[in-house]
Amino acid sequence: MVASFSPLSDLGCSCSGSMDSESHSLSKVLKDFALLISVEWQVRILVLISMLLQLVLVVLGPLRYNNSSGIFRFVLWGAYISADAVAISTLTTMMHNGGSAIYGIWAPVLLLHLGGPDAINAYSMADNELWLRHAFNMVYQVSVAVYVVYSSALEGHALASAILLLVAGAVKYGERILALWLGTYSQIVKSCLPIYKFMKEGNVVRLSGYVVMGEKQVQKMIEKEGGAPSKEKGDIEPGTEASSLEGKGIVTTNDVKDHTGINEEDYNLCLSHALFKMYKRRFANLRFEEGIREETEELWVNNLGGVKAFRIVEIELKFMYDAIFSKWRTAAFSKWGVVVRLLNTTLMGIAGFLILKEREYREAQRLVTYVVISVALVVEVFQLCRIMISDWARVNLICARIDEIKWCRNCRMKVLEIAVLVLGKVQNVAGGDTYRSTGIQQHCLMETCLNSSPCVWWIAGFLPKDNFVVNGYIKAMHIHKVSLQEELKVFIFDILKKKISDLKGRREIQRIILLGIIRTCTELNDHCDNLEEIILILHVATAICDMKRVSLGEEENKNVRLSRILSRYCAYLLLSRPNLLPLHPDMARLTYLELVERLLKIQKSTMGVLGKHSHPQSIEKVSVEAKTVLAAATNLARRMLDQNEDERWKSLAECWSGLVLYMGCYNKATFHAECLATGGEFLSQVWVLLGHLGCGEQSDSAMKVKAEVPKGVY
Structure with missing residues (x-):
């Protein structure tokens, strides 16, 4: 059979292929x-x-x-x-x-x-x-x-x-x-070396006050000691007297203080900036040679006092934050x-x-395009305005005003004077006190254990002790902030002033403070080698005493308030900021969770007798069977309750203040700097204050005085 070909069929195939291609x-x-x-x-x-x-x-x-x-x-x-x-x-x-x-x-x-x-x-x-x-x-x-x-x-x-x-x-x-x-660690250390060399004992060049501006000139002075004089313009000959250094790029705090037209706020700002430059030495574990001088004690203890001293420290920490985490310094x-x-x-x-x-x-x-460009321009102008009203710009203008020969002549002097005045007014209106502390964190272990839902702790019982879910729940639900009162700063400063006056060498202040706490609370004698246990024992004892006070309807006085605030703040530090303390963070967390577990077992065995409104005698009765930390806390609370009310709370307030000073003596510079980016800590202010006064160790080693505390003595 012969196959037949049809033209129509070929045309149909051709059209179909063309349509598929199109x-x-x-x-x-x-x-x-x-x-x-x-x-x-x-x-x-x-x-x-x-x-x-x-x-x-x-x-x-x-x-x-x-x-x-x-x-x-x-x-x-x-x-x-x-x-x-x-x-x-x-x-x-x-x-x-x-x-x-x-x-x-x-x-x-x-x-x-x-x-x-x-x-x-x-x-x-x-x-x-x-x-x-x-x-x-x-x-x-x-x-x-x-x-x-x-x-x-x-x-x-x-x-x-x-x-x-x-x-x-x-x-x-x-x-x-x-x-x-x-903002790197190496550059921070490098930038503090000129000031460190200048402030060292035995340096032939001396200035009155702290250096606010002119570190490079100071470095030239130091480098030329014992060397041939340089012919460069503006160089300073070795051995030059302080009175002849005006107008050569160096401005000190005494220049600011003695200059007419500089108010107290501007002086505090310049003093904080100069102290900030000096305090960067803590990052390099360099010693504060000027901390033991009479001029330093005269400045901090006699001239500034409690409130002003902490105010200077707050501004200083703001400069430190800006230098590490922002562009305002550059x-x-x-x-x-x-x-x-x-x-x-x-x-x-x-x-x-x-x-x-x-x-x-x-x-x-x-x-x-219009939206993106407009927003970028507005943001740039806004940031430029913030730079112009920043503390850095204000210090720069004040120093330029004082250093007349280099910066200011005739009309320029008047322009800078007006600029400083206007800048101060605008800064107060626009910026406010951005460096002022707004509060202090609080955490109460007893309330966490006794007031939480039983379902939460039932679920937590199936998880490891150091599980992040348990830690996250405690931090999220049982940490709050209260206002930081001036009376707390004044009280701690007065305790520090008393400790300094009793000491011949400030390097031993940690040992003296710890011995004083153990002398007051003898129950801590067996726990003096673990700071976390000391904090927890004092914290639980303070909470029991406070519950006793509430149940008896006693009034709340200053010592009660300060004891409760510092007790809860130290518990917060132990839970959330253990890196700031001279202890091992993991061991501190486990010790804390073990105490929580013991309190929960007691609450379960007594069917809730440790409720929020329970009588403290019930707590003492069931807690006496517990061991270690809880037993020591109960014994301490029982002995404190036998004392006179005023004496009891005075002792607790002094113990807690001493403990905060003890923890602030250790140089945890990197961790304190990290805390500045997350709201800051009151302990950081204490750390800076103690550092300027030359108190404590200049390294971040943990609790070197533990071995020096004798056991069984008190």
């Missing part, structure tokens, strides 16, 4: 178009998200110094981590899907975002140590931005604005790297930093003006 090409075009649309919208969304993250950091960044809320820290941490990731992801998307002209404008704006806000340059000290990684990342991201601008084929005003934004973004990114580098305390910031703001303003003239972009692209 359909395939059309679907490919639609797919490519949809992909192009999705990429463009993806970039738009990412750019807007990056802008929103920057706004969150700009708004929340300055607040974290006084905010210890866990939710606040989580939001800020999430924004800080996400900001760089989103900006880098957007730049990468632009590079791989280039060709759009608008990308040439958006890429430099993302460099501004990568530069970060001034108030939160680093989230932790570990970020500063990674400055070299950030520097390599900067080189790569700037290269990507340049490539995107080049591939976008911009012309005219658009190209000029892109170049201006590119320069501004690269400079701001570089400023971030510089601030990270200056941007506000050098003339080049201010000039660079003004130049950057000007470049961004010119670029924004040029972009407004462009009409060739689509409506959506133009809208996103």
Whole structure:
């Protein structure tokens, strides 16, 4: 059979193949178009998200110094981590899907975002140590931005604005790297060496007061001791008297104090700044030679007193926070930093003006561009204003006003005088006391165990003792903050003043304090080698005495208030900040949880007799069967309850104050600095105060005096 061929059938096959080909090409075009649309919208969304993250950091960044809320820290941490990731992801998307002209404008704006806000340059000290990684990342991201601008084929005003934004973004990114580098441990130690050499005993060059400005000149003075005089302009000959150093770039606290027109607030600010520069030696474990001098004791003990001393320390810690975690040190305390910031703001303003003239972009692209550029410019102006009213700028202006020969002549002197006055007024209205402590954290172990739901502890019974769920629940639900009263600062300062007057050598203050506590509370004698046990014994005993006072309807006096606040604060430190204390954090946590477990077993066996309103005699009755820490706490409480009420609370208040001073003697510099980024701690203020007075050890070794405390003596 012969096969037949039909022309119509061939034509039908041909038409069918042509239709399939056209359909395939059309679907490919639609797919490519949809992909192009999705990429463009993806970039738009990412750019807007990056802008929103920057706004969150700009708004929340300055607040974290006084905010210890866990939710606040989580939001800020999430924004800080996400900001760089989103900006880098957007730049990468632009590079791989280039060709759009608008990308040439958006890429430099993302460099501004990568530069970060001034108030939160680093989230932790570990970020500063990674400055070299950030520097390599900067080189790569700037290269990507340049490539995107080049591939976008911009012309005219658009190209000029892109170049201006590119320069501004690269400079701001570089400023971030510089601030990270200056906040590293090695640079902090290096920056304190000139002051350390200057303040050492036996130095032939002396200045009256502490150095506020002019460390480089001081370093020249030291380097030229015993060497040939240099011919450089402005150098200072060795052995120069303090009275002849005016106008050569060195400003001391005595210059500020003696200068007419400087009020007490400005003097306190300059004194805090000078002390901050000196206190950086604690990071290098360098000794405070001036701490044992009569002038130091005269300043802190006699001239300042309790409230003013802690006020100076608060401002000093704010300077320390800014130097480690923000850009304000680099941007506000050098003339080049201010000039660079003004130049950057000007470049961004010119670029924004040029972009407004462009009409060739689509409506959506133009809208996103206007929003992003406007927000970036507003943020830059806002941060520039904050720099101008910062404490760093104020100290710089005060020093420039005093150093007349170098900075001020005739009308310039009057301009600086007006600038200092206006800046002080604006700072009080706009900034307020951002360095003032707002409260002190509290945690009561007894309330945690006795007032929590039984279901919670039933579930916790199936988990390990050191499980993060149990620790997280206790920290989240049973820690609160109370206002930090001035009477607490005055009381601790008075105790410190008394201890100093009784001592010949301040290096032994830890041993004397610990011996005094054990002498008062003999039940601590068997536990003197474990600070965590001392804290828990005193804490439980104080809680039992307070419950007794409430049940008898006794009034609350000053010593009761201070004992309760310090007791709960030390318990909080043991639970949440063990790294600040001279003990092993893991052992402290296990000791705490073991005591919680014992209290819960007692509560369960007595069917809730240890309730919130139970009588303290019930607690004593059931607790006597317990061992170790709980037994010692019960015995101590029983003996305290036998004493006179006034004597009892006076002894407890002095014990707790001594314990806080004891813990503040140890140099946990890195951990104290980390705490500044999470709301700060009152113990950090005590640590700084004791350091300036030369009290305690200059290293962070834990409890060296344990072996010196005799057991069974008292």
